[in-house]
Amino acid sequence: MAILELNIENESPKISDLSIHIKCSTMELLAYKNDIEDLFARGFLKSHYLDIVTLESWKGEFSIMPDVQDAIFSNKKLSVTSPQPLSEVELCFEIERQIDHCRTVKYNRVQLYNQWNVIQRNYGHYDMIKFLQNNIYDLNDCYSFLYIVAENLKGYRTTDLSNTSRGLFANMGIRIDFENKTINKEWPAIKQGYINVNGDLASRANLGLTTKACKLLNSFKIPVSLGKKPKNDSLTMADSIKKKKMFYNAFAKAELEQITASLKPLKYKQITRSLKGEGYPTGICTLFYGAPGTGKTEGVYQNAKATGRAV
Structure with missing residues (x-):
């Protein structure tokens, strides 16, 4: 549950992060190292760095597999298969x-x-x-x-x-x-x-x-x-976009914040899976409208910057 809570906050924790979150020492948590390794081997956890499951996977940042997260949120049964080696x-x-x-x-x-x-x-x-x-x-x-x-x-x-x-x-x-x-x-x-x-x-x-x-x-x-x-x-990559402070009215600001939140990795995966499950096309399409100079184009670039996307 501690890993899930951190994943929901868009974080992929390390062992040290988990120990802080559940208020115990790292040494105490390492007593459960074998259990964490078993969760990797059984396909419940994945490394944030590389889609390779090894006895070292627990040493880096990790997260709960998206399918497992979906099953938890929707309270449904899930048959999890052990990950296979990459080709x-x-x-x-x-x-x-x-x-x-x-x-x-x-x-x-x-x-x-x-x-x-x-x-x-x-x-x-x-x-x-x-x-x-x-x-x-x-x-x-x-x-x-x-x-x-x-x-x-x-x-x-x-x-x-x-x-x-x-x-x-x-x-x-x-x-x-x-x-x-x-x-x-x-x-x-x-x-x-x-x-x-x-x-x-x-x-x-x-x-x-x-x-x-x-x-x-x-x-x-x-x-x-x-x-x-x-x-x-x-393409214009996210790291080449200059961060700017934008000023919108309260309604437009709330709309943009909702779009940005929806494009965060975990939330985006949840949305696309829900759409796919209902038989709809996956992805998010947004229409920006307004008079020239109101921040439509720059809003797109700043959203891309905030979510690590290319334009």
Whole structure:
């Protein structure tokens, strides 16, 4: 119940957060570590950082699975199945999700980097992970390569270098070093002919898989291809939107606050599941109306900023 209460407040607690919430010491709570591990293994809890269930999952932030939350709120029975290992394709998508999350909502990159050790221990037998290990790629090289693979699997022939580096590095200096290394083709994956880089400036450079990389990944049963259209990189990411203080009348302010609350991750999942359960299209569509200069467009941008979405 303590985890549920914190999840409702849009928090994914760690063991230390739980101990504060239920007013006991961390050492007292660690006596129940095996029970928490069992909840992960049985599919009741998920890690906030990576969709991989291991004996280390309890060490990070975690939350109750959405289906379990829905069953609790609607007071209905639920058959929970134990989580299965991720496939190589799912692993790529999961790492892409984590990097995108780092870029849009200032995700904890230390946890992102720590997950690479978890991946190697639990998925080191996968051909793709073996390939990355055998080529002595460092952690950032591995994550960048997997991110490009995931983008290709989604149909994007190229991906933006600056978007990738913003997800990987919080420190501007390290980010610039990585971008320069990539543009100067000093990245091992580029030297070895697996990645193409086009552009001489980070803001305009794109990365993509080569024919050599596609053949290799296809041999691993990963269905990448070069026959797709380039990605449309016209999105404005949440972290690039400047936060502004907006002034509305009481009615408009209440409406906007309701929209923002509905777009928070937990509430949004509840709404979309309820709509789907009733047979309606999922998602939220909002009409902003008013005279020019009343804050319609800026309201959209500030809402995107507050909820970690792109425009």
